[in-house]
Amino acid sequence: MRVIWSLVLVGALAAIAFAGSRAGGEAVFAVAVPYLALATFLVGLSARVIGWARSPVPFRIPTSCGQQRSLPWIRSSRLDNPSTGLGAAGRVLLEALAFRSLFRNTRAELREGGRLSYAADKWLWAAALAFHYSFLTILLRHLRFFAEPVPGFVALLQGLDGCFRVGVPTFYVSSVLLVVAAGFLLGRRLLDPKLRYLSLPADYVPLVLLLAIAASGLLLRHVYKTDLLAVKDLAVGLVTFRPVVPEGVGGLFYVHIFLVSSLFAYLPFSKLVHAAGIFLSPTRNLANDNRRRRHVNPWNPPIVGHTYAEWEADFHDKLVAAGLPLDKE
Amino acid sequence: MTEKTQQELVQIDYAPPARDWMDPRIDFVARRGSWSYPGAAKNLRYLGFPNPRDWSPEDADWKLPPNWQQIIHDGLAERLGKYRSLKVFLDTCVRCGACADKCHFFLGSGDPKNMPVLRAELLRSVYRKDFTTAGRILGSIAGARELTPEVLKEWFYYFFQCTECRRCSVFCPYGIDTAEITMIARELLNLVGLNINWVIEPVANCDRTGNHLGIQPHTFKDNVDFLVDELADVTGVRVEPSINRKGAELLFVVPSADYFADPGIYTFMGYLLLFHYLGLDYTLSAYASEGGNFGLFTSHDTIKRLNYKIYHEARRLKVKWLLGGECGHMWRVMHQYMDTMNGPADFLEAPVSPVTGTRFEHAASTKMVHICEFTADLIRNGKLKLDKTRNDHRRVTFHDSCNPARAMGILEEPRIVLNAACNHVFEMPENTIREQTFCCGGGAGLGNDENLEMRLRGGLPRANAVRWVHEKHGVNLMACICAIDRATLTALVEYWVPEVGISGVHELLGNALVMPGEKPRTTDLRGLPLAGMEGVADV
Ligand code: HEM
Ligand code: SF4
Numbered sequence: 004m005r006v007i008w009s010l011v012l013v014g015a016l017a018a019i020a021f022a023g024s025r026a027g028g029e030a031v032f033a034v035a036v037p038y039l040a041l042a043t044f045l046v047g048l049s050a051r052v053i054g055w056a057r058s059p060v061p062f063r064i065p066t067s068c069g070q071q072r073s074l075p076w077i078r079s080s081r082l083d084n085p086s087t088g089l090g091a092a093g094r095v096l097l098e099a100l101a102f103r104s105l106f107r108n109t110r111a112e113l114r115e116g117g118r119l120s121y122a123a124d125k126w127l128w129a130a131a132l133a134f135h136y137s138f139l140t141i142l143l144r145h146l147r148f149f150a151e152p153v154p155g156f157v158a159l160l161q162g163l164d165g166c167f168r169v170g171v172p173t174f175y176v177s178s179v180l181l182v183v184a185a186g187f188l189l190g191r192r193l194l195d196p197k198l199r200y201l202s203l204p205a206d207y208v209p210l211v212l213l214l215a216i217a218a219s220g221l222l223l224r225h226v227y228k229t230d231l232l233a234v235k236d237l238a239v240g241l242v243t244f245r246p247v248v249p250e251g252v253g254g255l256f257y258v259h260i261f262l263v264s265s266l267f268a269y270l271p272f273s274k275l276v277h278a279a280g281i282f283l284s285p286t287r288n289l290a291n292d293n294r295r296r297r298h299v300n301p302w303n304p305p306i307v308g309h310t311y312a313e314w315e316a317d318f319h320d321k322l323v324a325a326g327l328p329l330d331k332e
Numbered sequence: 333m334t335e336k337t338q339q340e341l342v343q344i345d346y347a348p349p350a351r352d353w354m355d356p357r358i359d360f361v362a363r364r365g366s367w368s369y370p371g372a373a374k375n376l377r378y379l380g381f382p383n384p385r386d387w388s389p390e391d392a393d394w395k396l397p398p399n400w401q402q403i404i405h406d407g408l409a410e411r412l413g414k415y416r417s418l419k420v421f422l423d424t425c426v427r428c429g430a431c432a433d434k435c436h437f438f439l440g441s442g443d444p445k446n447m448p449v450l451r452a453e454l455l456r457s458v459y460r461k462d463f464t465t466a467g468r469i470l471g472s473i474a475g476a477r478e479l480t481p482e483v484l485k486e487w488f489y490y491f492f493q494c495t496e497c498r499r500c501s502v503f504c505p506y507g508i509d510t511a512e513i514t515m516i517a518r519e520l521l522n523l524v525g526l527n528i529n530w531v532i533e534p535v536a537n538c539d540r541t542g543n544h545l546g547i548q549p550h551t552f553k554d555n556v557d558f559l560v561d562e563l564a565d566v567t568g569v570r571v572e573p574s575i576n577r578k579g580a581e582l583l584f585v586v587p588s589a590d591y592f593a594d595p596g597i598y599t600f601m602g603y604l605l606l607f608h609y610l611g612l613d614y615t616l617s618a619y620a621s622e623g624g625n626f627g628l629f630t631s632h633d634t635i636k637r638l639n640y641k642i643y644h645e646a647r648r649l650k651v652k653w654l655l656g657g658e659c660g661h662m663w664r665v666m667h668q669y670m671d672t673m674n675g676p677a678d679f680l681e682a683p684v685s686p687v688t689g690t691r692f693e694h695a696a697s698t699k700m701v702h703i704c705e706f707t708a709d710l711i712r713n714g715k716l717k718l719d720k721t722r723n724d725h726r727r728v729t730f731h732d733s734c735n736p737a738r739a740m741g742i743l744e745e746p747r748i749v750l751n752a753a754c755n756h757v758f759e760m761p762e763n764t765i766r767e768q769t770f771c772c773g774g775g776a777g778l779g780n781d782e783n784l785e786m787r788l789r790g791g792l793p794r795a796n797a798v799r800w801v802h803e804k805h806g807v808n809l810m811a812c813i814c815a816i817d818r819a820t821l822t823a824l825v826e827y828w829v830p831e832v833g834i835s836g837v838h839e840l841l842g843n844a845l846v847m848p849g850e851k852p853r854t855t856d857l858r859g860l861p862l863a864g865m866e867g868v869a870d871v
């Protein structure tokens with residue numbers, strides 16, 4: 004099964020980090036790899052986005068998901084079928100921040116006698132949203148390692164995130180949500196026969212990788228507690244370009260940062276570029292004002308069809324017989 | 333008609349087969365009824381398209397050019413550079429499966445490669461192999477496939493099993509439009525001479541005679557005259573359309589089926605009555621005698637080539653603006669492509685209704701107005717005298733056609749016209765109308781006889797919804813604003829829900845419109861007795 008590939012891959016990555024750091028490669032895994040990963044991420048993602056942007060948008064092809072703006076007294080759908088640039092921006096933001104289209108999701112079922120029914124199915128939407136927002140929260144929470152003093156909003160977020168005060172140290176809501184939501188997405192891929200059929204190894208890798216990152220992170224926080232001061236020294240050192248190799252943080256910590264580095268380095272070359280792709284999707288980011296404003300195709304080819312004069316010549320006698328007017332007698 | 337019974341067709345298994353999707357083999361003989369005959373050599377030759385020859389999908393050898401792989405590779409590279417849509421759509425799919433059960437062909441066939449995501453993967457896998465590093469090195473582990481003859485055959489099968497309806501795109505979190513993928517895949521297929529005759533023959537006809545059906549100017553006039561006579565019989569009013577008349581205020585463009593075949597002709601009769609009622613200064617054209625554009629199902633260049641005559645004729649006839657009839661894919665072209673491809677239409681004037689004075693600001697650049705927009709404005713301004721009871725023999729539902737719904741968003745206008753013309757209008761379930769509307773199953777050139785089984789399968793979700801309104805509300809007529817629909821839905825309901833007929837919206841308007849000087853009507857435009865007139869009308 005294709006999920007095996009991703010388990011093997013992520014397992015191998017973890018083993019490399021663990022063994023490598025034990026074998027004296029601390030500097031490599033603590034300093035070189037994160038820098039390299041970040042550089043790969045930045046260069047790779049920019050290259051990808053620039054690559055997309057270099058191809059023009061020859062036609063204005065929004066998918067209209069609501070009433071068009073035509074006659075002023077007919078209420079148009081400003082976000083689902085925007086007629087202005089502002090509306091289109093709103094549409095994209097709604098997609099990026101609230102997964103608008105996924106919210107429409109339905110599940111079709113074939114009943115007796117060939118009757119189809121469609122029920123709203125918000126699970127994918129809910130899990131995807133929970134997954135992404137908890138991931139975002141976790142990323143932001145990690146800023147506490149990188150900045151001294153810790154920015155106010157990070158402290159606030161951390162406070163909110165830990166508001167349930169379960170366990171010592173307290174479990175964060177986002178960590179739990181991330182694991183549950185990613186677990187759901189993975190379970191769905193494995194259990195839904197259609198999804199299992201169409202999933203590639205590359206569809207399991209990000210989920211398995213994230214779950215492994217989350218697991219190593221949770222272990223570092225709650226079980227094999229690491230020296231947080233040493234971690235903070237490393238993080239601050241990295242962002243100030245005066246990296247120090249930490250002492251006594253343990254193999255598990257190296258596994259954690261190596262997997263995170265792998266995720267970042269992998270992102271630009273995988274389907275995870277969807278994060279940027281949504282902003283460039285021509286069915287979503289264009290206003291449906293096609294007949295109001297002309298859209299220009301930069302490579303509009305010079306094509307002329309069968310002209311009227313040629314047509315009249317071809318059918319001259321028939322036009323005469325039918326008594327239709329001619330340009331040429 | 334297909335030999336399969338309804339009971340047989342609805343035995344649909346959504347569980348995927350054991351065979352991996354990357355295996356491309358297709359048994360065309362076993363799958364008769366689900367593919368279309370190839371484009372005839374004479375049509376390709378006429379059009380100057382590559383590789384004209386006689387061949388059949390059932391042959392082992394498809395007589396491809398020797399360097400066909402290179403042609404496709406170069407064609408794909410070229411299009412990646414020309415279409416951001418293609419690049420973004422190929423790169424961003426996360427295979428979340430949200431689109432999977434949104435395609436009518438998947439719902440009706442259970443064939444997993446009809447899930448939009450897998451349809452796109454057929455092309456995406458080759459893109460990975462040829463254009464991404466991971467795909468080049470890792471091959472199938474990275475989801476990459478070599479472009480083999482089997483893969484090409486699979487493309488032919490599945491890209492001519494997509495009606496370019498865009499329903500998948502509504503549900504995709506990134507707006508990935510498999511219709512766009514299909515359009516570009518069909519362009520690639522055309523480069524090596526793979527296309528279907530139901531598309532290519534209309535394209536050749538349209539280029540040569542002006543319309544898909546190959547109707548020549550004298551026949552065009554005969555058909556219009558015939559419909560004028562029919563109208564005189566039903567209403568006692570003789571309408572006077574003009575053809576190729578210079579200096580008219582506007583040029584009216586319709587899909588050719590509207591003046592050729594039942595039931596489109598009744599819609600055409602409705603248009604003519606309306607224009608006569610208004611005293612509109614309009615002309616038809618026997619040259620720009622096709623609003624539809626099967627180029628949309630061929631290649632972008634072909635769209636442009638066939639669409640050329642619209643503005644060309646408007647300029648020649650010195651009209652001020654354009655009015656367009658009821659047609660789905662025609663309106664995708666008029667709305668999303670015409671101005672960009674063959675504009676700017678700076679020789680025309682921004683459309684203004686001569687009856688109400690309304691400026692159609694939303695069409696200020698393209699200068700073409702949809703007849704439902706035009707009529708909705710008339711109704712709003714109280715310009716039409718309508719006797720709704722003349723549609724009381726009809727209990728009507730409205731089918732949103734794919735392109736007007738999802739490539740334009742003309743949802744309310746036709747409903748406004750219908751509700752003004754009919755007393756009994758009922759909606760189908762909400763997941764099957766408006767932007768979520770289901771395809772007729774035969775768009776994009778697939779509405780031919782040899783593909784009938786697939787059409788009936790693809791049309792199942794639509795037919796289901798029709799049956800629902802029929803059983804719940806006694807609906808006996810489904811109105812739509814699409815010429816392809818009027819042809820394909822007729823076959824679809826005949827099979828699934830024979831109690832329901834198909835009509836255009838302006839046919840029903842024509843029934844209700846009280847013409848000055850008309851005789852008392854006993855029948856509708858089809859010659860069917862009106863409610864309460866069953867004994868009176870001589871049918
Ligand atoms: C900005 C708009 C974004 C949208 C609309 C979006 C949407 C989605 C959706 C629908 C999924 C599919 C879940 C599934 O596989 O079943 C997904 C997966 C995922 N996204 Fe995003 N995402 C966005 C941004 C991001 C960002 C910024 C990241 C950060 C790197 C990200 C990382 C991931 C990951 C790791 C997965 C899991 C992959 C998987 O499920 O196989 N996404 N996203
Ligand atoms: S909905 Fe969009 S992202 Fe999800 S599988 Fe379909 S095409 Fe891919």
Ligand code: SF4
Nearest residue numbers: 435494495497498500
């Ligand atoms: S465009 Fe329509 S027919 Fe084609 S894959 Fe999408 S839903 Fe199916």
